[in-house]
Amino acid sequence: MNDWDRGLDSFLNHLRVEEGRSPRTVSAYHQDLLMFSRWQNVRRVGGPETVSRGDLQDYQVECRNKGDAATTRARALVTLKRFFRHLVATGVLEVDPTKDLLAPRLPKKLPKILNASEIESLFSAVNIRTALGLRDRAMLEVLYGSGLRVSELISLRLSAFDRKGGILKVRGKGGHERVVPLGEKGLDAVRLYLENGRPELCVRDDLTPQEMFLSRRGSGMTRQNFFSRLRKVAVSAGIAPDRVSPHALRHSFATDLLEGGADLRVVQAMLGHADLSTTQIYTHVSRERLRETVETRHPRGKGR
Secondary structure (H helix, E strand, O other): OOHHHHHHHHHHHHHHHHOOOOHHHHHHHHHHHHHHHHHHHHOOOOOHHHOOHHHHHHHHHHHHHOOOOHHHHHHHHHHHHHHHHHHHHOOOOOOOOOOOOOOOOOOOOOOOOOOHHHHHHHHHOOOOOOHHHHHHHHHHHHHHHHOOOHHHHHOOEHHHEEOOOOEEEEEOHHHOEEEEEOOHHHHHHHHHHHHHHHHHHOOOOOOOOOEOOEOOOOOEOOHHHHHHHHHHHHHHOOOOHHHOOHHHHHHHHHHHHHHOOOOHHHHHHHHOOOOHHHHOHHHHHHHHHHHHHHHHHOOOOOOO
16 A cells, blocks of 8 residues: 555545545545546656645646636645645644645625515425425425435435424534524425325335435435426426426525524524535625615616
8 A cells, every 4th residue: 555545544534434424525535536546657656655735736727727617626725625634633644735825816706596476386396295296395394494405305314303393403504503593384295295295205114214204115315316306396387497496495595584584603503514614605695685675676777
């Protein structure tokens, strides 16, 4: 095992064990580091201790020249920064070559959101006379009513739902747990699904599924399955499918909370953001929606 492999194994093990990162996240870090180490091998450079600031800058330039998006290059730099900081922290390196390296400038993109009438149309388009419909309605209500990530939604266990307290216990990024409340409509949808929809979906005798939301085959819902169902509901609701996603509902939840007067710290806790700056993007969304309202509704707006 060479120095790169030892350093890589140590870093990935740190992500899995000490930080509790998901397999998906660990795999993403792994792929970024493999790309860089292969680039280093072509240049016939040695182990991590031989990497210089200039090497890293050259790598960024090459990634840009081959057409990598700014977001891809920024993610790769974050990976390298974390990797080399780990090597310094574990005593493998004395100096971090990524120190003070600047990430590429990213375009400011406001998240997609749905307005109140679109949300209602989406919910109304679900046929709740079937077990699958009860499940889909409950998943939509939970997603929009609590702002969960899709990975958190599909991994919810039956034990996560506190009926009396009206709350969900959610395991988020890094294995961090948080408690989020559900509104009355969300609670009613979940109760209806658990009582009348889920029993019908428990079709397999060889297992007792603990996942809250089940597929028609009786196993836990997958990300791909839910995306597919959501797009079909969007079409039924007369909304362009490319405007509807689990993340759009999460964004709509956060924006509507802020516009309703919620404190930014409360929204941060609900979303499970480690850094308040991540939540602050929704204040910009709210301003955009206010401006849109003025432009379309006010006599002096451009829409009148």
